[in-house]
Amino acid sequence: MIKKSPVGTVRKLTLSFTAALVVSCLSPAVLSAETDTGGEVEVLHWWTAKGEMNAADVLQHSLEQQGIGWKNFAIAGGGGESAMTVLKSRAVSGNPPSAAQLKGDDLQEWGMLGFLTNLNKVADAEHWDQLLPPVISRIMKYQGHYVAVPVNIHRVNWLWVNPNLMQQAGATVPDSLDAFFVAAEKLKAAGIVPVALGSDPWQEVTLFESIALAVLGPVDYRRAFVELDMSQLGGDKMVEVFRRFIAMRQYIDVKTKAMEWSDASAMVVHGEAAMQFMGDWAKGELTAMGKLPGQDILCIPAPGTQGYFTYNIDSFAFFKNNSAKHLKAQEMMAHTILTPDFQRQFNLAKGSIPVRHDVSLAGFDPCSRASAEAFKNSEVHNTLVPSLSQGLATSSYVQAAIFDVVTDFFHSKNADPEQAAHRLARAVKSAR
Secondary structure, eight states: OOOOOOHHHHHHHHHHHHHHHHHHHTHHHHHHOOOOSSEEEEEEOOOOHHHHHHHHHHHHHHTTTTTOOEEEEOOOOSSHHHHHHHHHHHHTOOOOSSSSEOHHHHHHHHTTTOOOOOHHHHHHHHTTTHHHHHHHHTTETTEEEEEEEEEOOOEEOOOEOHHHHHHHHHHOOSSSHHHHHHHHHHHHTTTTTOOOOOOOOHHHHHHHHHHHHHHHHHHHHHHHHTTTTHHHEEEEEEHHHHHHHHHGGGBBBGGSSOOOHHHHHHHHHHOOOSEEEETTTHHHHHHHHOOTTTBBBBEEEEOOOTEEEEOOOOOEEBBBSSOHHHHHHHHHHHHHHHHHHHHHHEEEEEOOOSSTTTSTTTTTOOHHHHHHHHHHHHHHHOOOOOOOOTTTOHHHHHHHHHHHHHHHHHHHHHHHHHHHHHHHHHHHHHHH
């Protein structure tokens, strides 16, 4: 199993990286060392699964049609860890890409280091503050200035269900955690793997955060993972979260380990597993495999999270460069990403929904339309929560600490929910 580095190691690496960046920031010559590309953008991302690559192609073609060259810089790894390692190395050497897939608190960290381009010229001209939902525009800014542009909204708290396997086992699609365990028992008794889950820590934390949202509700979820309230992190409700989380383990077959998330999605499609907890980027994979989301494979809110919306916002940040042509190409890319046509075509391919509410959803599948409706309702009722597994909820330091506790607990032969909750609170306190 691939594991995140211990918090202390992560902190040391980040601090040394920060020192190197500060030194390089002192010399303007370093930033201008990159060759003038004359209208080309080099774009770092980790979209390497089938549906993701189709979506990336939409962006590439949109730019090429406007005379902007595209240099693909794709680094495999659904969680983006490998991509971030490469990005840090490039930045330290004074040769960052034109744009990189960054999100959440990472945007604040890179902004603090002074490497990101101010996009206010484009944002003001095209009224981004009016176009974007407030929860998204806040994430895209550093010290009140736009430094990134969002491409989509993903809903993370989805459960993908193979209805044929459910019917075969006489199981009902679950709408609560209790109902889930009843269905899982029936599936297991029928010789069907209840849940497909890959081996990456972020996939295990994706499962954990959906259980946490169901048990805690959106208010206490935010208190725990955004506000880092110690009483929530180590309290009785968190003990219950860990208790429910470890109960899931018996329903995940060992054959589902050592796999990418897209392989787990394929298990559901091919009838090798009944369910998968995963964000709606899985829908891009289902579509790429010729299945109709919402019909061939059902999409329902993760059990117990109806009316809530765990969001993941993919976005691109742009790195400083002294070339006027380079800046123009970056501005054109930022402009293109928020055009209605791009938002429509990209999100149809990616499985996500547009960041602009004024984009028509005609032709989008039932899961996308349900996601868009759920996002709007959650805006109104304050039930939007940032994804912990996808790096939207907290800093990279705290996220690493939580990952370590959650994944160690999930693989422990002597997992103790009460001890895990206490350890979680201690780990977060030391990492913040």
